[in-house]
Amino acid sequence: MLKDQKRTRTSRIPSDKIFKIAATVGGVYVLLIIGIMVFYLYAESHEIWEHEGLDFLIGSEWNAVEGREVFGAAPYVLGTLVTASLAMAMGVPLSIGIAMFISQAPKKISTPLSLLVDLLAAVPSIIYGFWGLYVFREYLINWIEMPLHNTFGESVWIFSSAPFGLDIFSASIILAIMIIPTISAVSREIMVAVPHQQKEAAYMLGATKWEMFKLSIFPYAKTGLIGAAILGLGRAVGETMAVTMLIGNATGPSAFPQTLFQPGQTMSSIIANEFIEASPASLHLPALIGIGLILLLVAICINIVAHLLVSRMLKVKEGVVNA
Amino acid sequence: MMSSSNQKRAEYRTLFKQNVKGRLVVDKIVMGVVFGCVVVALVPLGSILLEVFKNGISALSIEFLTQTPGAIGSGEGGIGPAIQGSLIIIGMSSLIGVPIGIMSGIFLAEFGDNRLGRTIRFFNDVFMEFPSIILGIFAFLTIVLILGHFTLWAGAFALSLIMFPIVARTTEESLKLVPLTYREAGLALGLKKWVVTFRIVISAAKSGMLTGILLAVARIGGETAPLIMTVLGSSQFFSGFDAPMDALPLRIWRLSLLPYDSAQMQGWGAAVVLIVMILAINIGVRYYFSTKGKRSGLVSKIIGGKRK
Numbered sequence: 001m002l003k004d005q006k007r008t009r010t011s012r013i014p015s016d017k018i019f020k021i022a023a024t025v026g027g028v029y030v031l032l033i034i035g036i037m038v039f040y041l042y043a044e045s046h047e048i049w050e051h052e053g054l055d056f057l058i059g060s061e062w063n064a065v066e067g068r069e070v071f072g073a074a075p076y077v078l079g080t081l082v083t084a085s086l087a088m089a090m091g092v093p094l095s096i097g098i099a100m101f102i103s104q105a106p107k108k109i110s111t112p113l114s115l116l117v118d119l120l121a122a123v124p125s126i127i128y129g130f131w132g133l134y135v136f137r138e139y140l141i142n143w144i145e146m147p148l149h150n151t152f153g154e155s156v157w158i159f160s161s162a163p164f165g166l167d168i169f170s171a172s173i174i175l176a177i178m179i180i181p182t183i184s185a186v187s188r189e190i191m192v193a194v195p196h197q198q199k200e201a202a203y204m205l206g207a208t209k210w211e212m213f214k215l216s217i218f219p220y221a222k223t224g225l226i227g228a229a230i231l232g233l234g235r236a237v238g239e240t241m242a243v244t245m246l247i248g249n250a251t252g253p254s255a256f257p258q259t260l261f262q263p264g265q266t267m268s269s270i271i272a273n274e275f276i277e278a279s280p281a282s283l284h285l286p287a288l289i290g291i292g293l294i295l296l297l298v299a300i301c302i303n304i305v306a307h308l309l310v311s312r313m314l315k316v317k318e319g320v321v322n323a
Numbered sequence: 324m325m326s327s328s329n330q331k332r333a334e335y336r337t338l339f340k341q342n343v344k345g346r347l348v349v350d351k352i353v354m355g356v357v358f359g360c361v362v363v364a365l366v367p368l369g370s371i372l373l374e375v376f377k378n379g380i381s382a383l384s385i386e387f388l389t390q391t392p393g394a395i396g397s398g399e400g401g402i403g404p405a406i407q408g409s410l411i412i413i414g415m416s417s418l419i420g421v422p423i424g425i426m427s428g429i430f431l432a433e434f435g436d437n438r439l440g441r442t443i444r445f446f447n448d449v450f451m452e453f454p455s456i457i458l459g460i461f462a463f464l465t466i467v468l469i470l471g472h473f474t475l476w477a478g479a480f481a482l483s484l485i486m487f488p489i490v491a492r493t494t495e496e497s498l499k500l501v502p503l504t505y506r507e508a509g510l511a512l513g514l515k516k517w518v519v520t521f522r523i524v525i526s527a528a529k530s531g532m533l534t535g536i537l538l539a540v541a542r543i544g545g546e547t548a549p550l551i552m553t554v555l556g557s558s559q560f561f562s563g564f565d566a567p568m569d570a571l572p573l574r575i576w577r578l579s580l581l582p583y584d585s586a587q588m589q590g591w592g593a594a595v596v597l598i599v600m601i602l603a604i605n606i607g608v609r610y611y612f613s614t615k616g617k618r619s620g621l622v623s624k625i626i627g628g629k630r631k
Contacts (some may be wrong), residue, residue, distance in 0.1 A: 124545020
């Protein structure tokens with residue numbers, strides 16, 4: 001009897017301890033992976049930082065031929081920035097509009113609509129690319145790029161090169177479509193999180209729906225909406241396959257984004273295109289890993305800022321509910 | 324007296340009408356524009372589904388689904404190895420990603436009310452947004468480069484990195500929905516914490532966790548970028564874990580690089596298989612939960628790719 005009690009008492013403590021340790025290990029795993037990832041990417045690309053130095057960031061020549069190896073990532077960094085900002089310019093207003101519509105529509109309409117918009121996020125990136133390559137591109141050339149080129153081609157330099165459909169502009173549009181579900185889902189959540197008193201106060205003053213948005217939702221939700229947009233930016237920066245299939249994949253100085261209708265290259269697309277052909281013995285692989293490191297650091301910064309902004313906004317909501 | 328107040332009233336009425344009319348017009352226009360945004364966003368979705376099904380269905384046949392790809396450009400053969408490879412890789416990454424994700428979710432829900440928990444939750448959310456191609460590079464550096472050959476495990480590891488944060492967050496949210504009284508009842512019976520967690524809390528939160536796992540599977544099923552440098556792609560059926568393997572998204576990509584019309588048709592065929600698989604999981608999970616009327620908010624958050 002006494003022995004029995006003793007056994008349960010001693011066995012209780014270790015098994016729960018093991019459980020807690022196992023759970024903690026599961027939790028800490030993500031921190032470990034992030035740490036090891038940054039370290040590994042740096043360790044495997046340090047050759048290129050030593051070889052090129054700052055030129056890796058500002059140079060534009062890209063040559064993997066042995067003996068004449070020179071690597072500059074500037075066109076791809078710029079390509080990522082340009083495509084992502086164009087996508088934001090198109091995607092953010094659309095997404096905010098969608099969030100406005102869904103957040104104030106009656107439930108019968110808003111539920112199926114938000115499901116449909118969310119399905120846009122479920123479609124894999126490779127399908128966007130394939131559709132863009134064989135369907136969307138034709139429409140884009142005939143209906144948007146050609147008219148723009150014909151009317152403004154001579155006066156506005158960004159429309160000056162002859163459109164081919166595989167260019168910075170088409171990649172940006174696909175990106176814009178792909179970030180809509182992300183931004184609109186978060187913005188919707190944030191608009192719903194605005195306290196009812198705010199909206200009612202605006203209505204009580206006789207505001208129309210639009211004035212209510214202007215008076216109470218936008219000022220209150222500003223931070224959160226910016227956070228949502230930055231989350232979309234993070235997605236646009238990291239997006240690979242659809243962009244790779246549509247951007248035209250230029251390399252070297254010609255990949256510098258100069259006009260909208262010229263082939264370009266982003267950081268993620270050059271990795272997708274060249275990674276397999278790069279030999280681990282040459283500088284080519286470290287160069288690509290170096291681009292990966294830049295991309296990773298950019299993505300980490302963007303997402304940390306975005307999550308801080310969004311979570312601050314949603315915490316306010318919790319506070320109000322609890323009060 | 325009477326007439327002057329009536330006059331004033333009429334005056335105010337016209338003023339009011341003038342004021343309101345303009346504002347109502349602006350309101351109508353804005354609401355129209357906002358509705359237009361929704362339409363603009365849904366046109367691509369409609370077009371993608373329409374084109375994929377229209378072009379894909381005609382490419383489908385029993386041979387297409389089961390055979391190995393024929394000679395390049397011949398338009399013969401099928402995507403058998405790609406389907407097989409996708410299923411194997413999804414299974415393997417679930418084997419790695421689900422247990423880690425569940426343990427991480429348990430940690431966040433049961434022990435996560437402290438600084439470490441908050442840090443992990445935050446970085447979990449940040450990690451979820453990492454570019455998937457970086458995860459592929461990481462798996463390449465840690466597994467392929469060290470072993471010296473392409474292996475299925477590298478692909479499975481890369482995809483498990485996409486999977487586990489999703490599973491962790493859904494597990495956490497579902498465990499938190501289980502009332503504290505369940506745990507207290509178990510502890511009052513003298514059960515150990517881990518018995519309470521696994522036998523009582525998890526069995527109550529099972530369906531929410533299953534949702535998370537299924538949505539994570541749908542997400543990794545369409546991932547291409549991390550597979551390029553880890554499993555490479557092949558045209559043969561499974562021949563061991565240490566050989567390159569094909570997957571549906573990879574096959575679509577390879578087909579898109581070929582200049583032949585027949586390759587395009589096969590690409591649409593593979594796309595329809597992939598999209599049916601992914602949308603079936605997504606819509607199935609949503610339908611199941613919207614009819615049950617529970618946790619649909621959670622589901623929509625996961626599918627939107629974002630959680631708070």
